Amino acid sequence: MRNWSAWGGSTTPCGRSRPGCAGWRAAMAIDPDPTTAVGADPTAEFSPVASAALSEQAAIDPRFWEAQYAKKTRPRHSEWWVFFHFLAWVKPYWSKLLLSVTTSLLGVTVSLVPPWLSKYLVDQAFPQRDWNVFWSILVAYCAMDVFWRISGTVNSILSYYIDLWVSLRLKRHFFQHLQRLSMTFLHGRPIGEHMFRANADIDAILRMITDLLPALIRAVYEFGLILVLTTFLDWKVTVLVLIYALPYTWFAHWLATVQRHLDRDARLRWQRYDSGVQEGLAGVMVIKTFARHRHEVYRYTHLFVDGWRQWSKFWWVARFREHSIGAFLPWIKEQGLRLWFFRMVIRGELTYGSVFPILSYMGRLTNPIQQIVDYVQEIRVALVPAERILETLEVLPAVTDKPGAKRMPQLQGSLRFEQVSFNYEDQRPVLHDVDFAADLGQKIALVGHSGSGKSTIVNLLLRLYPPTEGRLLLDGIDLADVRMNSYQQQLGLVMQDTYLFCGSIRENLLFSNLNASEEALVRATKQAEIHDWIEQQPEGFDTDLSEGTRLSLGQKQRLGLARALLRDPRLLVMDEPTSSLDSPTEQKLLVTFRQACKGRTTIWVSHRLNTVVDADLILVVHEGRIAERGTHDELLALNGQYKGLWDLYFGLAAPTENTLGS
Known part of the structure; x- marks a missing residue:
């Protein structure tokens, strides 16, 4: 059991600890009604049933609204709209995210100071044997190294907890929304697709918000700061940097765009592969009965190979981009700048001390440029699953409580x-x-x-x-x-095929009435004539149904009846x-x-x-x-x-x- 006291938590009367920090409370906050959580209702003029049907059809085919209701609904969301929509999920933790970004920028600033100090080390401390300058620079080096490490640690801790809180909040909201949607929508898509969206797609959104966005801000800041520092050293160097950066950025952007399209296609194929695996496991009885093992293995292999081929294209483009943008072009740039700087030193236009910070900054310049291109492309890639998640969130529940709805009194049964x-x-x-x-x-x-x-x-x-x-x-x-x-x-409900969750018999029965007493539990199981069988189990009501306990159909139906009767429904x-x-x-x-x-x-x-x-x-x-x-x-x-x-x-x-x- 986790101890939440360190976060300002408390302990419940039954001994269970509960979180108390603001971030955790914000993550666990009850989400608003999904019909208003994402903006105006595009089906407001239709009947409730028509709204549900149209929304579900729109979720299955995103072109539906554009083709049928272009004049009645807003256009397809732009990438900026989607980005800021999900960025709003960080609002409860905005101060922590701002602190994380600030510490990161301070770390970048501190890391760029040592090359600048090396100029004074070479031009003053060494030639003039000035020990005061030498020891001052050495102390500054040590202090900045300590500060850089502390800021990095603080940034890592803040990023971890922001990611944790936002992940819980977004995944909880998405799961809560799925629970409210109609059975038509839920059964209209493979379970594997819903699972893929609830896991991989949301993880991509979280990475975009908590990792890529701060990293992009840091890269832009580092690039701008390097330009400022090189301008102070020699404005000609800044001009050379800009001349190099423009074609480099264009080429990097072009390769990143190709890579993004290949990544999107690969993700779609892997999603079909996941759905195929899930179907193969869910339908194993049919596969065995009809002796379709070879066909399923072939289908499984075909889906895997299809995804692998597309992923291979993505991998080769990524490797080419890594070696061309990340190694070859920077190497040419560095060799050319070295020749240029040495020529300027020989002609007396630069001091020896100025060469060291300039070369250091030029060596670091390629990294933020490439990061800016990469992060922008990765954010655009992450917007694809973000659009899929938003597509699901905009599907309206089939039934919602109307304004002013009252609580249902105790049923009498008429x-x-x-x-x-x-x-x-x-x-x-x-x-x-x-x-x-x-x-x-x-x-x-x-x-x-x-x-x-x-x-x-x-x-x-x-x-x-x-x-x-x-x-x-x-x-x-x-x-x-x-x-x-x-x-x-x-209500009490007994279905054709009683669904039992992983867990104990007690947990499955209490699913219908969490506050039921032990006496009510025994009474319901006796009414369903399953109590004697439960008592014969080694752990009784605490027998775990997920650990190999085999139930006949009759026993499952009796447990389903007991679960329904535990509510004592009218x-x-x-x-x-x-x-x-x-x-x-x-x-x-x-x-x-x-x-x-x-x-x-x-x-x-x-x-x-x-x-x-x-x-x-x-x-x-x-x-x-x-x-x-x-x-x-x-x-x-x-x-x-x-x-x-x-x-x-x-x-x-x-x-x-x-x-x-x-």
């Missing part, structure tokens, strides 16, 4: 869909006038073929999307009028909870699930009709509409779509268009 419709902009409507109601303790079942709209109804209920038309009422309160978190914290959503189970396991779990649903309003989505025969109301969803409604017996007597699905499920009838859907 639910009503009131003429609800849902569709994306310029797409076929998904739901049409869905209308039904449920009281506390009732079980509402949603059945129908795949793609009929069942999952969309659940997504609207979970507030993953807002309805295009109509209202969702809970206990008579419109969900649009309440804060999203205050409502979602009172509204329970069961989304295909038994679809991946075999029949014996399903029958055992159905008893547990039905017992858990007592006293709660339950929305049960299922393709397996035997799991919904006890529902108080069955809704048959077909092409986004409620085609039929009633109890199991009523729908069978109706001899409609439900009867066809029932007969098909038990093998009593051949598939028809109504049972399979169009």
Whole structure:
């Protein structure tokens, strides 16, 4: 456990330490709503659903806004706009960054003084045997060396902590924003791409802000100071320097531009390679089942070779630039200047002492020129991932709390869909006038073929999307009028495939209710009939699920149910909870699930009709509409779509268009 007391921190009553320094508090500050964090909302004139759809399409294709809404939105951000946008993230630490840059500039200034002092050493101390001048210069040398080392250490420490704080703040904001985006956007791109942006792209931005920018300022300052010093020594030297610097800078800039384009292409190919590796690991079951090992190895090799070839081009250009700009041209410059200076000394136009500082400054001159070109190009290279990050940050969440939204009171369980419709902009409507109601303790079942709209109804209920038309009422309160978190914290959800995080059983269960007591934990696991199995584990609730503990599908579903019940929700959503189970396991779990649903309003989505025969109301969803409604017996007597699905499920009838859907 880290001790934060050195930073002004304190210790919580439970013994955990917490940070107290201003920088750390600023890094951990809650970020503003992402819809306003990056400026004006470009989709303000559209409906919420249309805004989400348009924003997501814009994120997938950056040319979307330019082609479709050029007159309604601002133009593509300039490099300067992107640069200053992310530079604003350093604002809480601006004083520390300024101190870091100041110490760095002082170090540069001090490092340029010794060559100037060597002039007096050669022209006065040695010829005149002036020991006072000699010892004064020696003491000055030692003092400046100590100061240079101290300033370098202070600068390194400040740079380290600035990088740490800004890294935490920016990565936290980006992850928080991703969590607020719709499932459509998150699933619309490979996970590897999101991971690449959250790591490599943000690291490139951090390097631009905390490393490259201070280094560029230092290089410009060093170049300017050298010009000033050489002007005092001999103005002709300054003219020669400028004559040399102009073509040198142009050639260095041209090579750096070529290198930047090659670097951009190489990064894109390595990003595809990372996504390919992630897909290969995620789909290993399918690969093994279909015996596609050779194909995947070939694809993996092709992606790697593609990235390696592009990176090789970048490497060769970088090496050529290093040896031409960094070695050959400076060598020619130094030899030419030596001949020029020795000629001036022989003619009596320069003293011997003046030659030493001039040669020293000329030797150092190439370095800041090359650094300026390099850092400018590297900053421009870093602006490419910065634009990608900004592109994601400008995607609007599908659902946001409207101004004045209130906290949802304790749910009682009364639910009503009131003429609800849902569709994306310029797409076929998904739901049409869905209308039904449920009281506390009732079980509402949603059945129908795949793609009929069942999952969309659940997504609207979970507030993953807002309805295009109509209202969702809970206990008579419109969900649009309440804060999203205050409502979602009172829901229980069991999905088709329960996702368990790396960690202990206790940590996975407490994910739904961090403040649950040990008694509530035991009660929920007993209700889910998984408590006995947990007690049989060597470490009980503290058994680590990431260390080789194998769980059956039934055990995972029971843990998922226990996690949902730990909230003691009045509204329970069961989304295909038994679809991946075999029949014996399903029958055992159905008893547990039905017992858990007592006293709660339950929305049960299922393709397996035997799991919904006890529902108080069955809704048959077909092409986004409620085609039929009633109890199991009523729908069978109706001899409609439900009867066809029932007969098909038990093998009593051949598939028809109504049972399979169009």
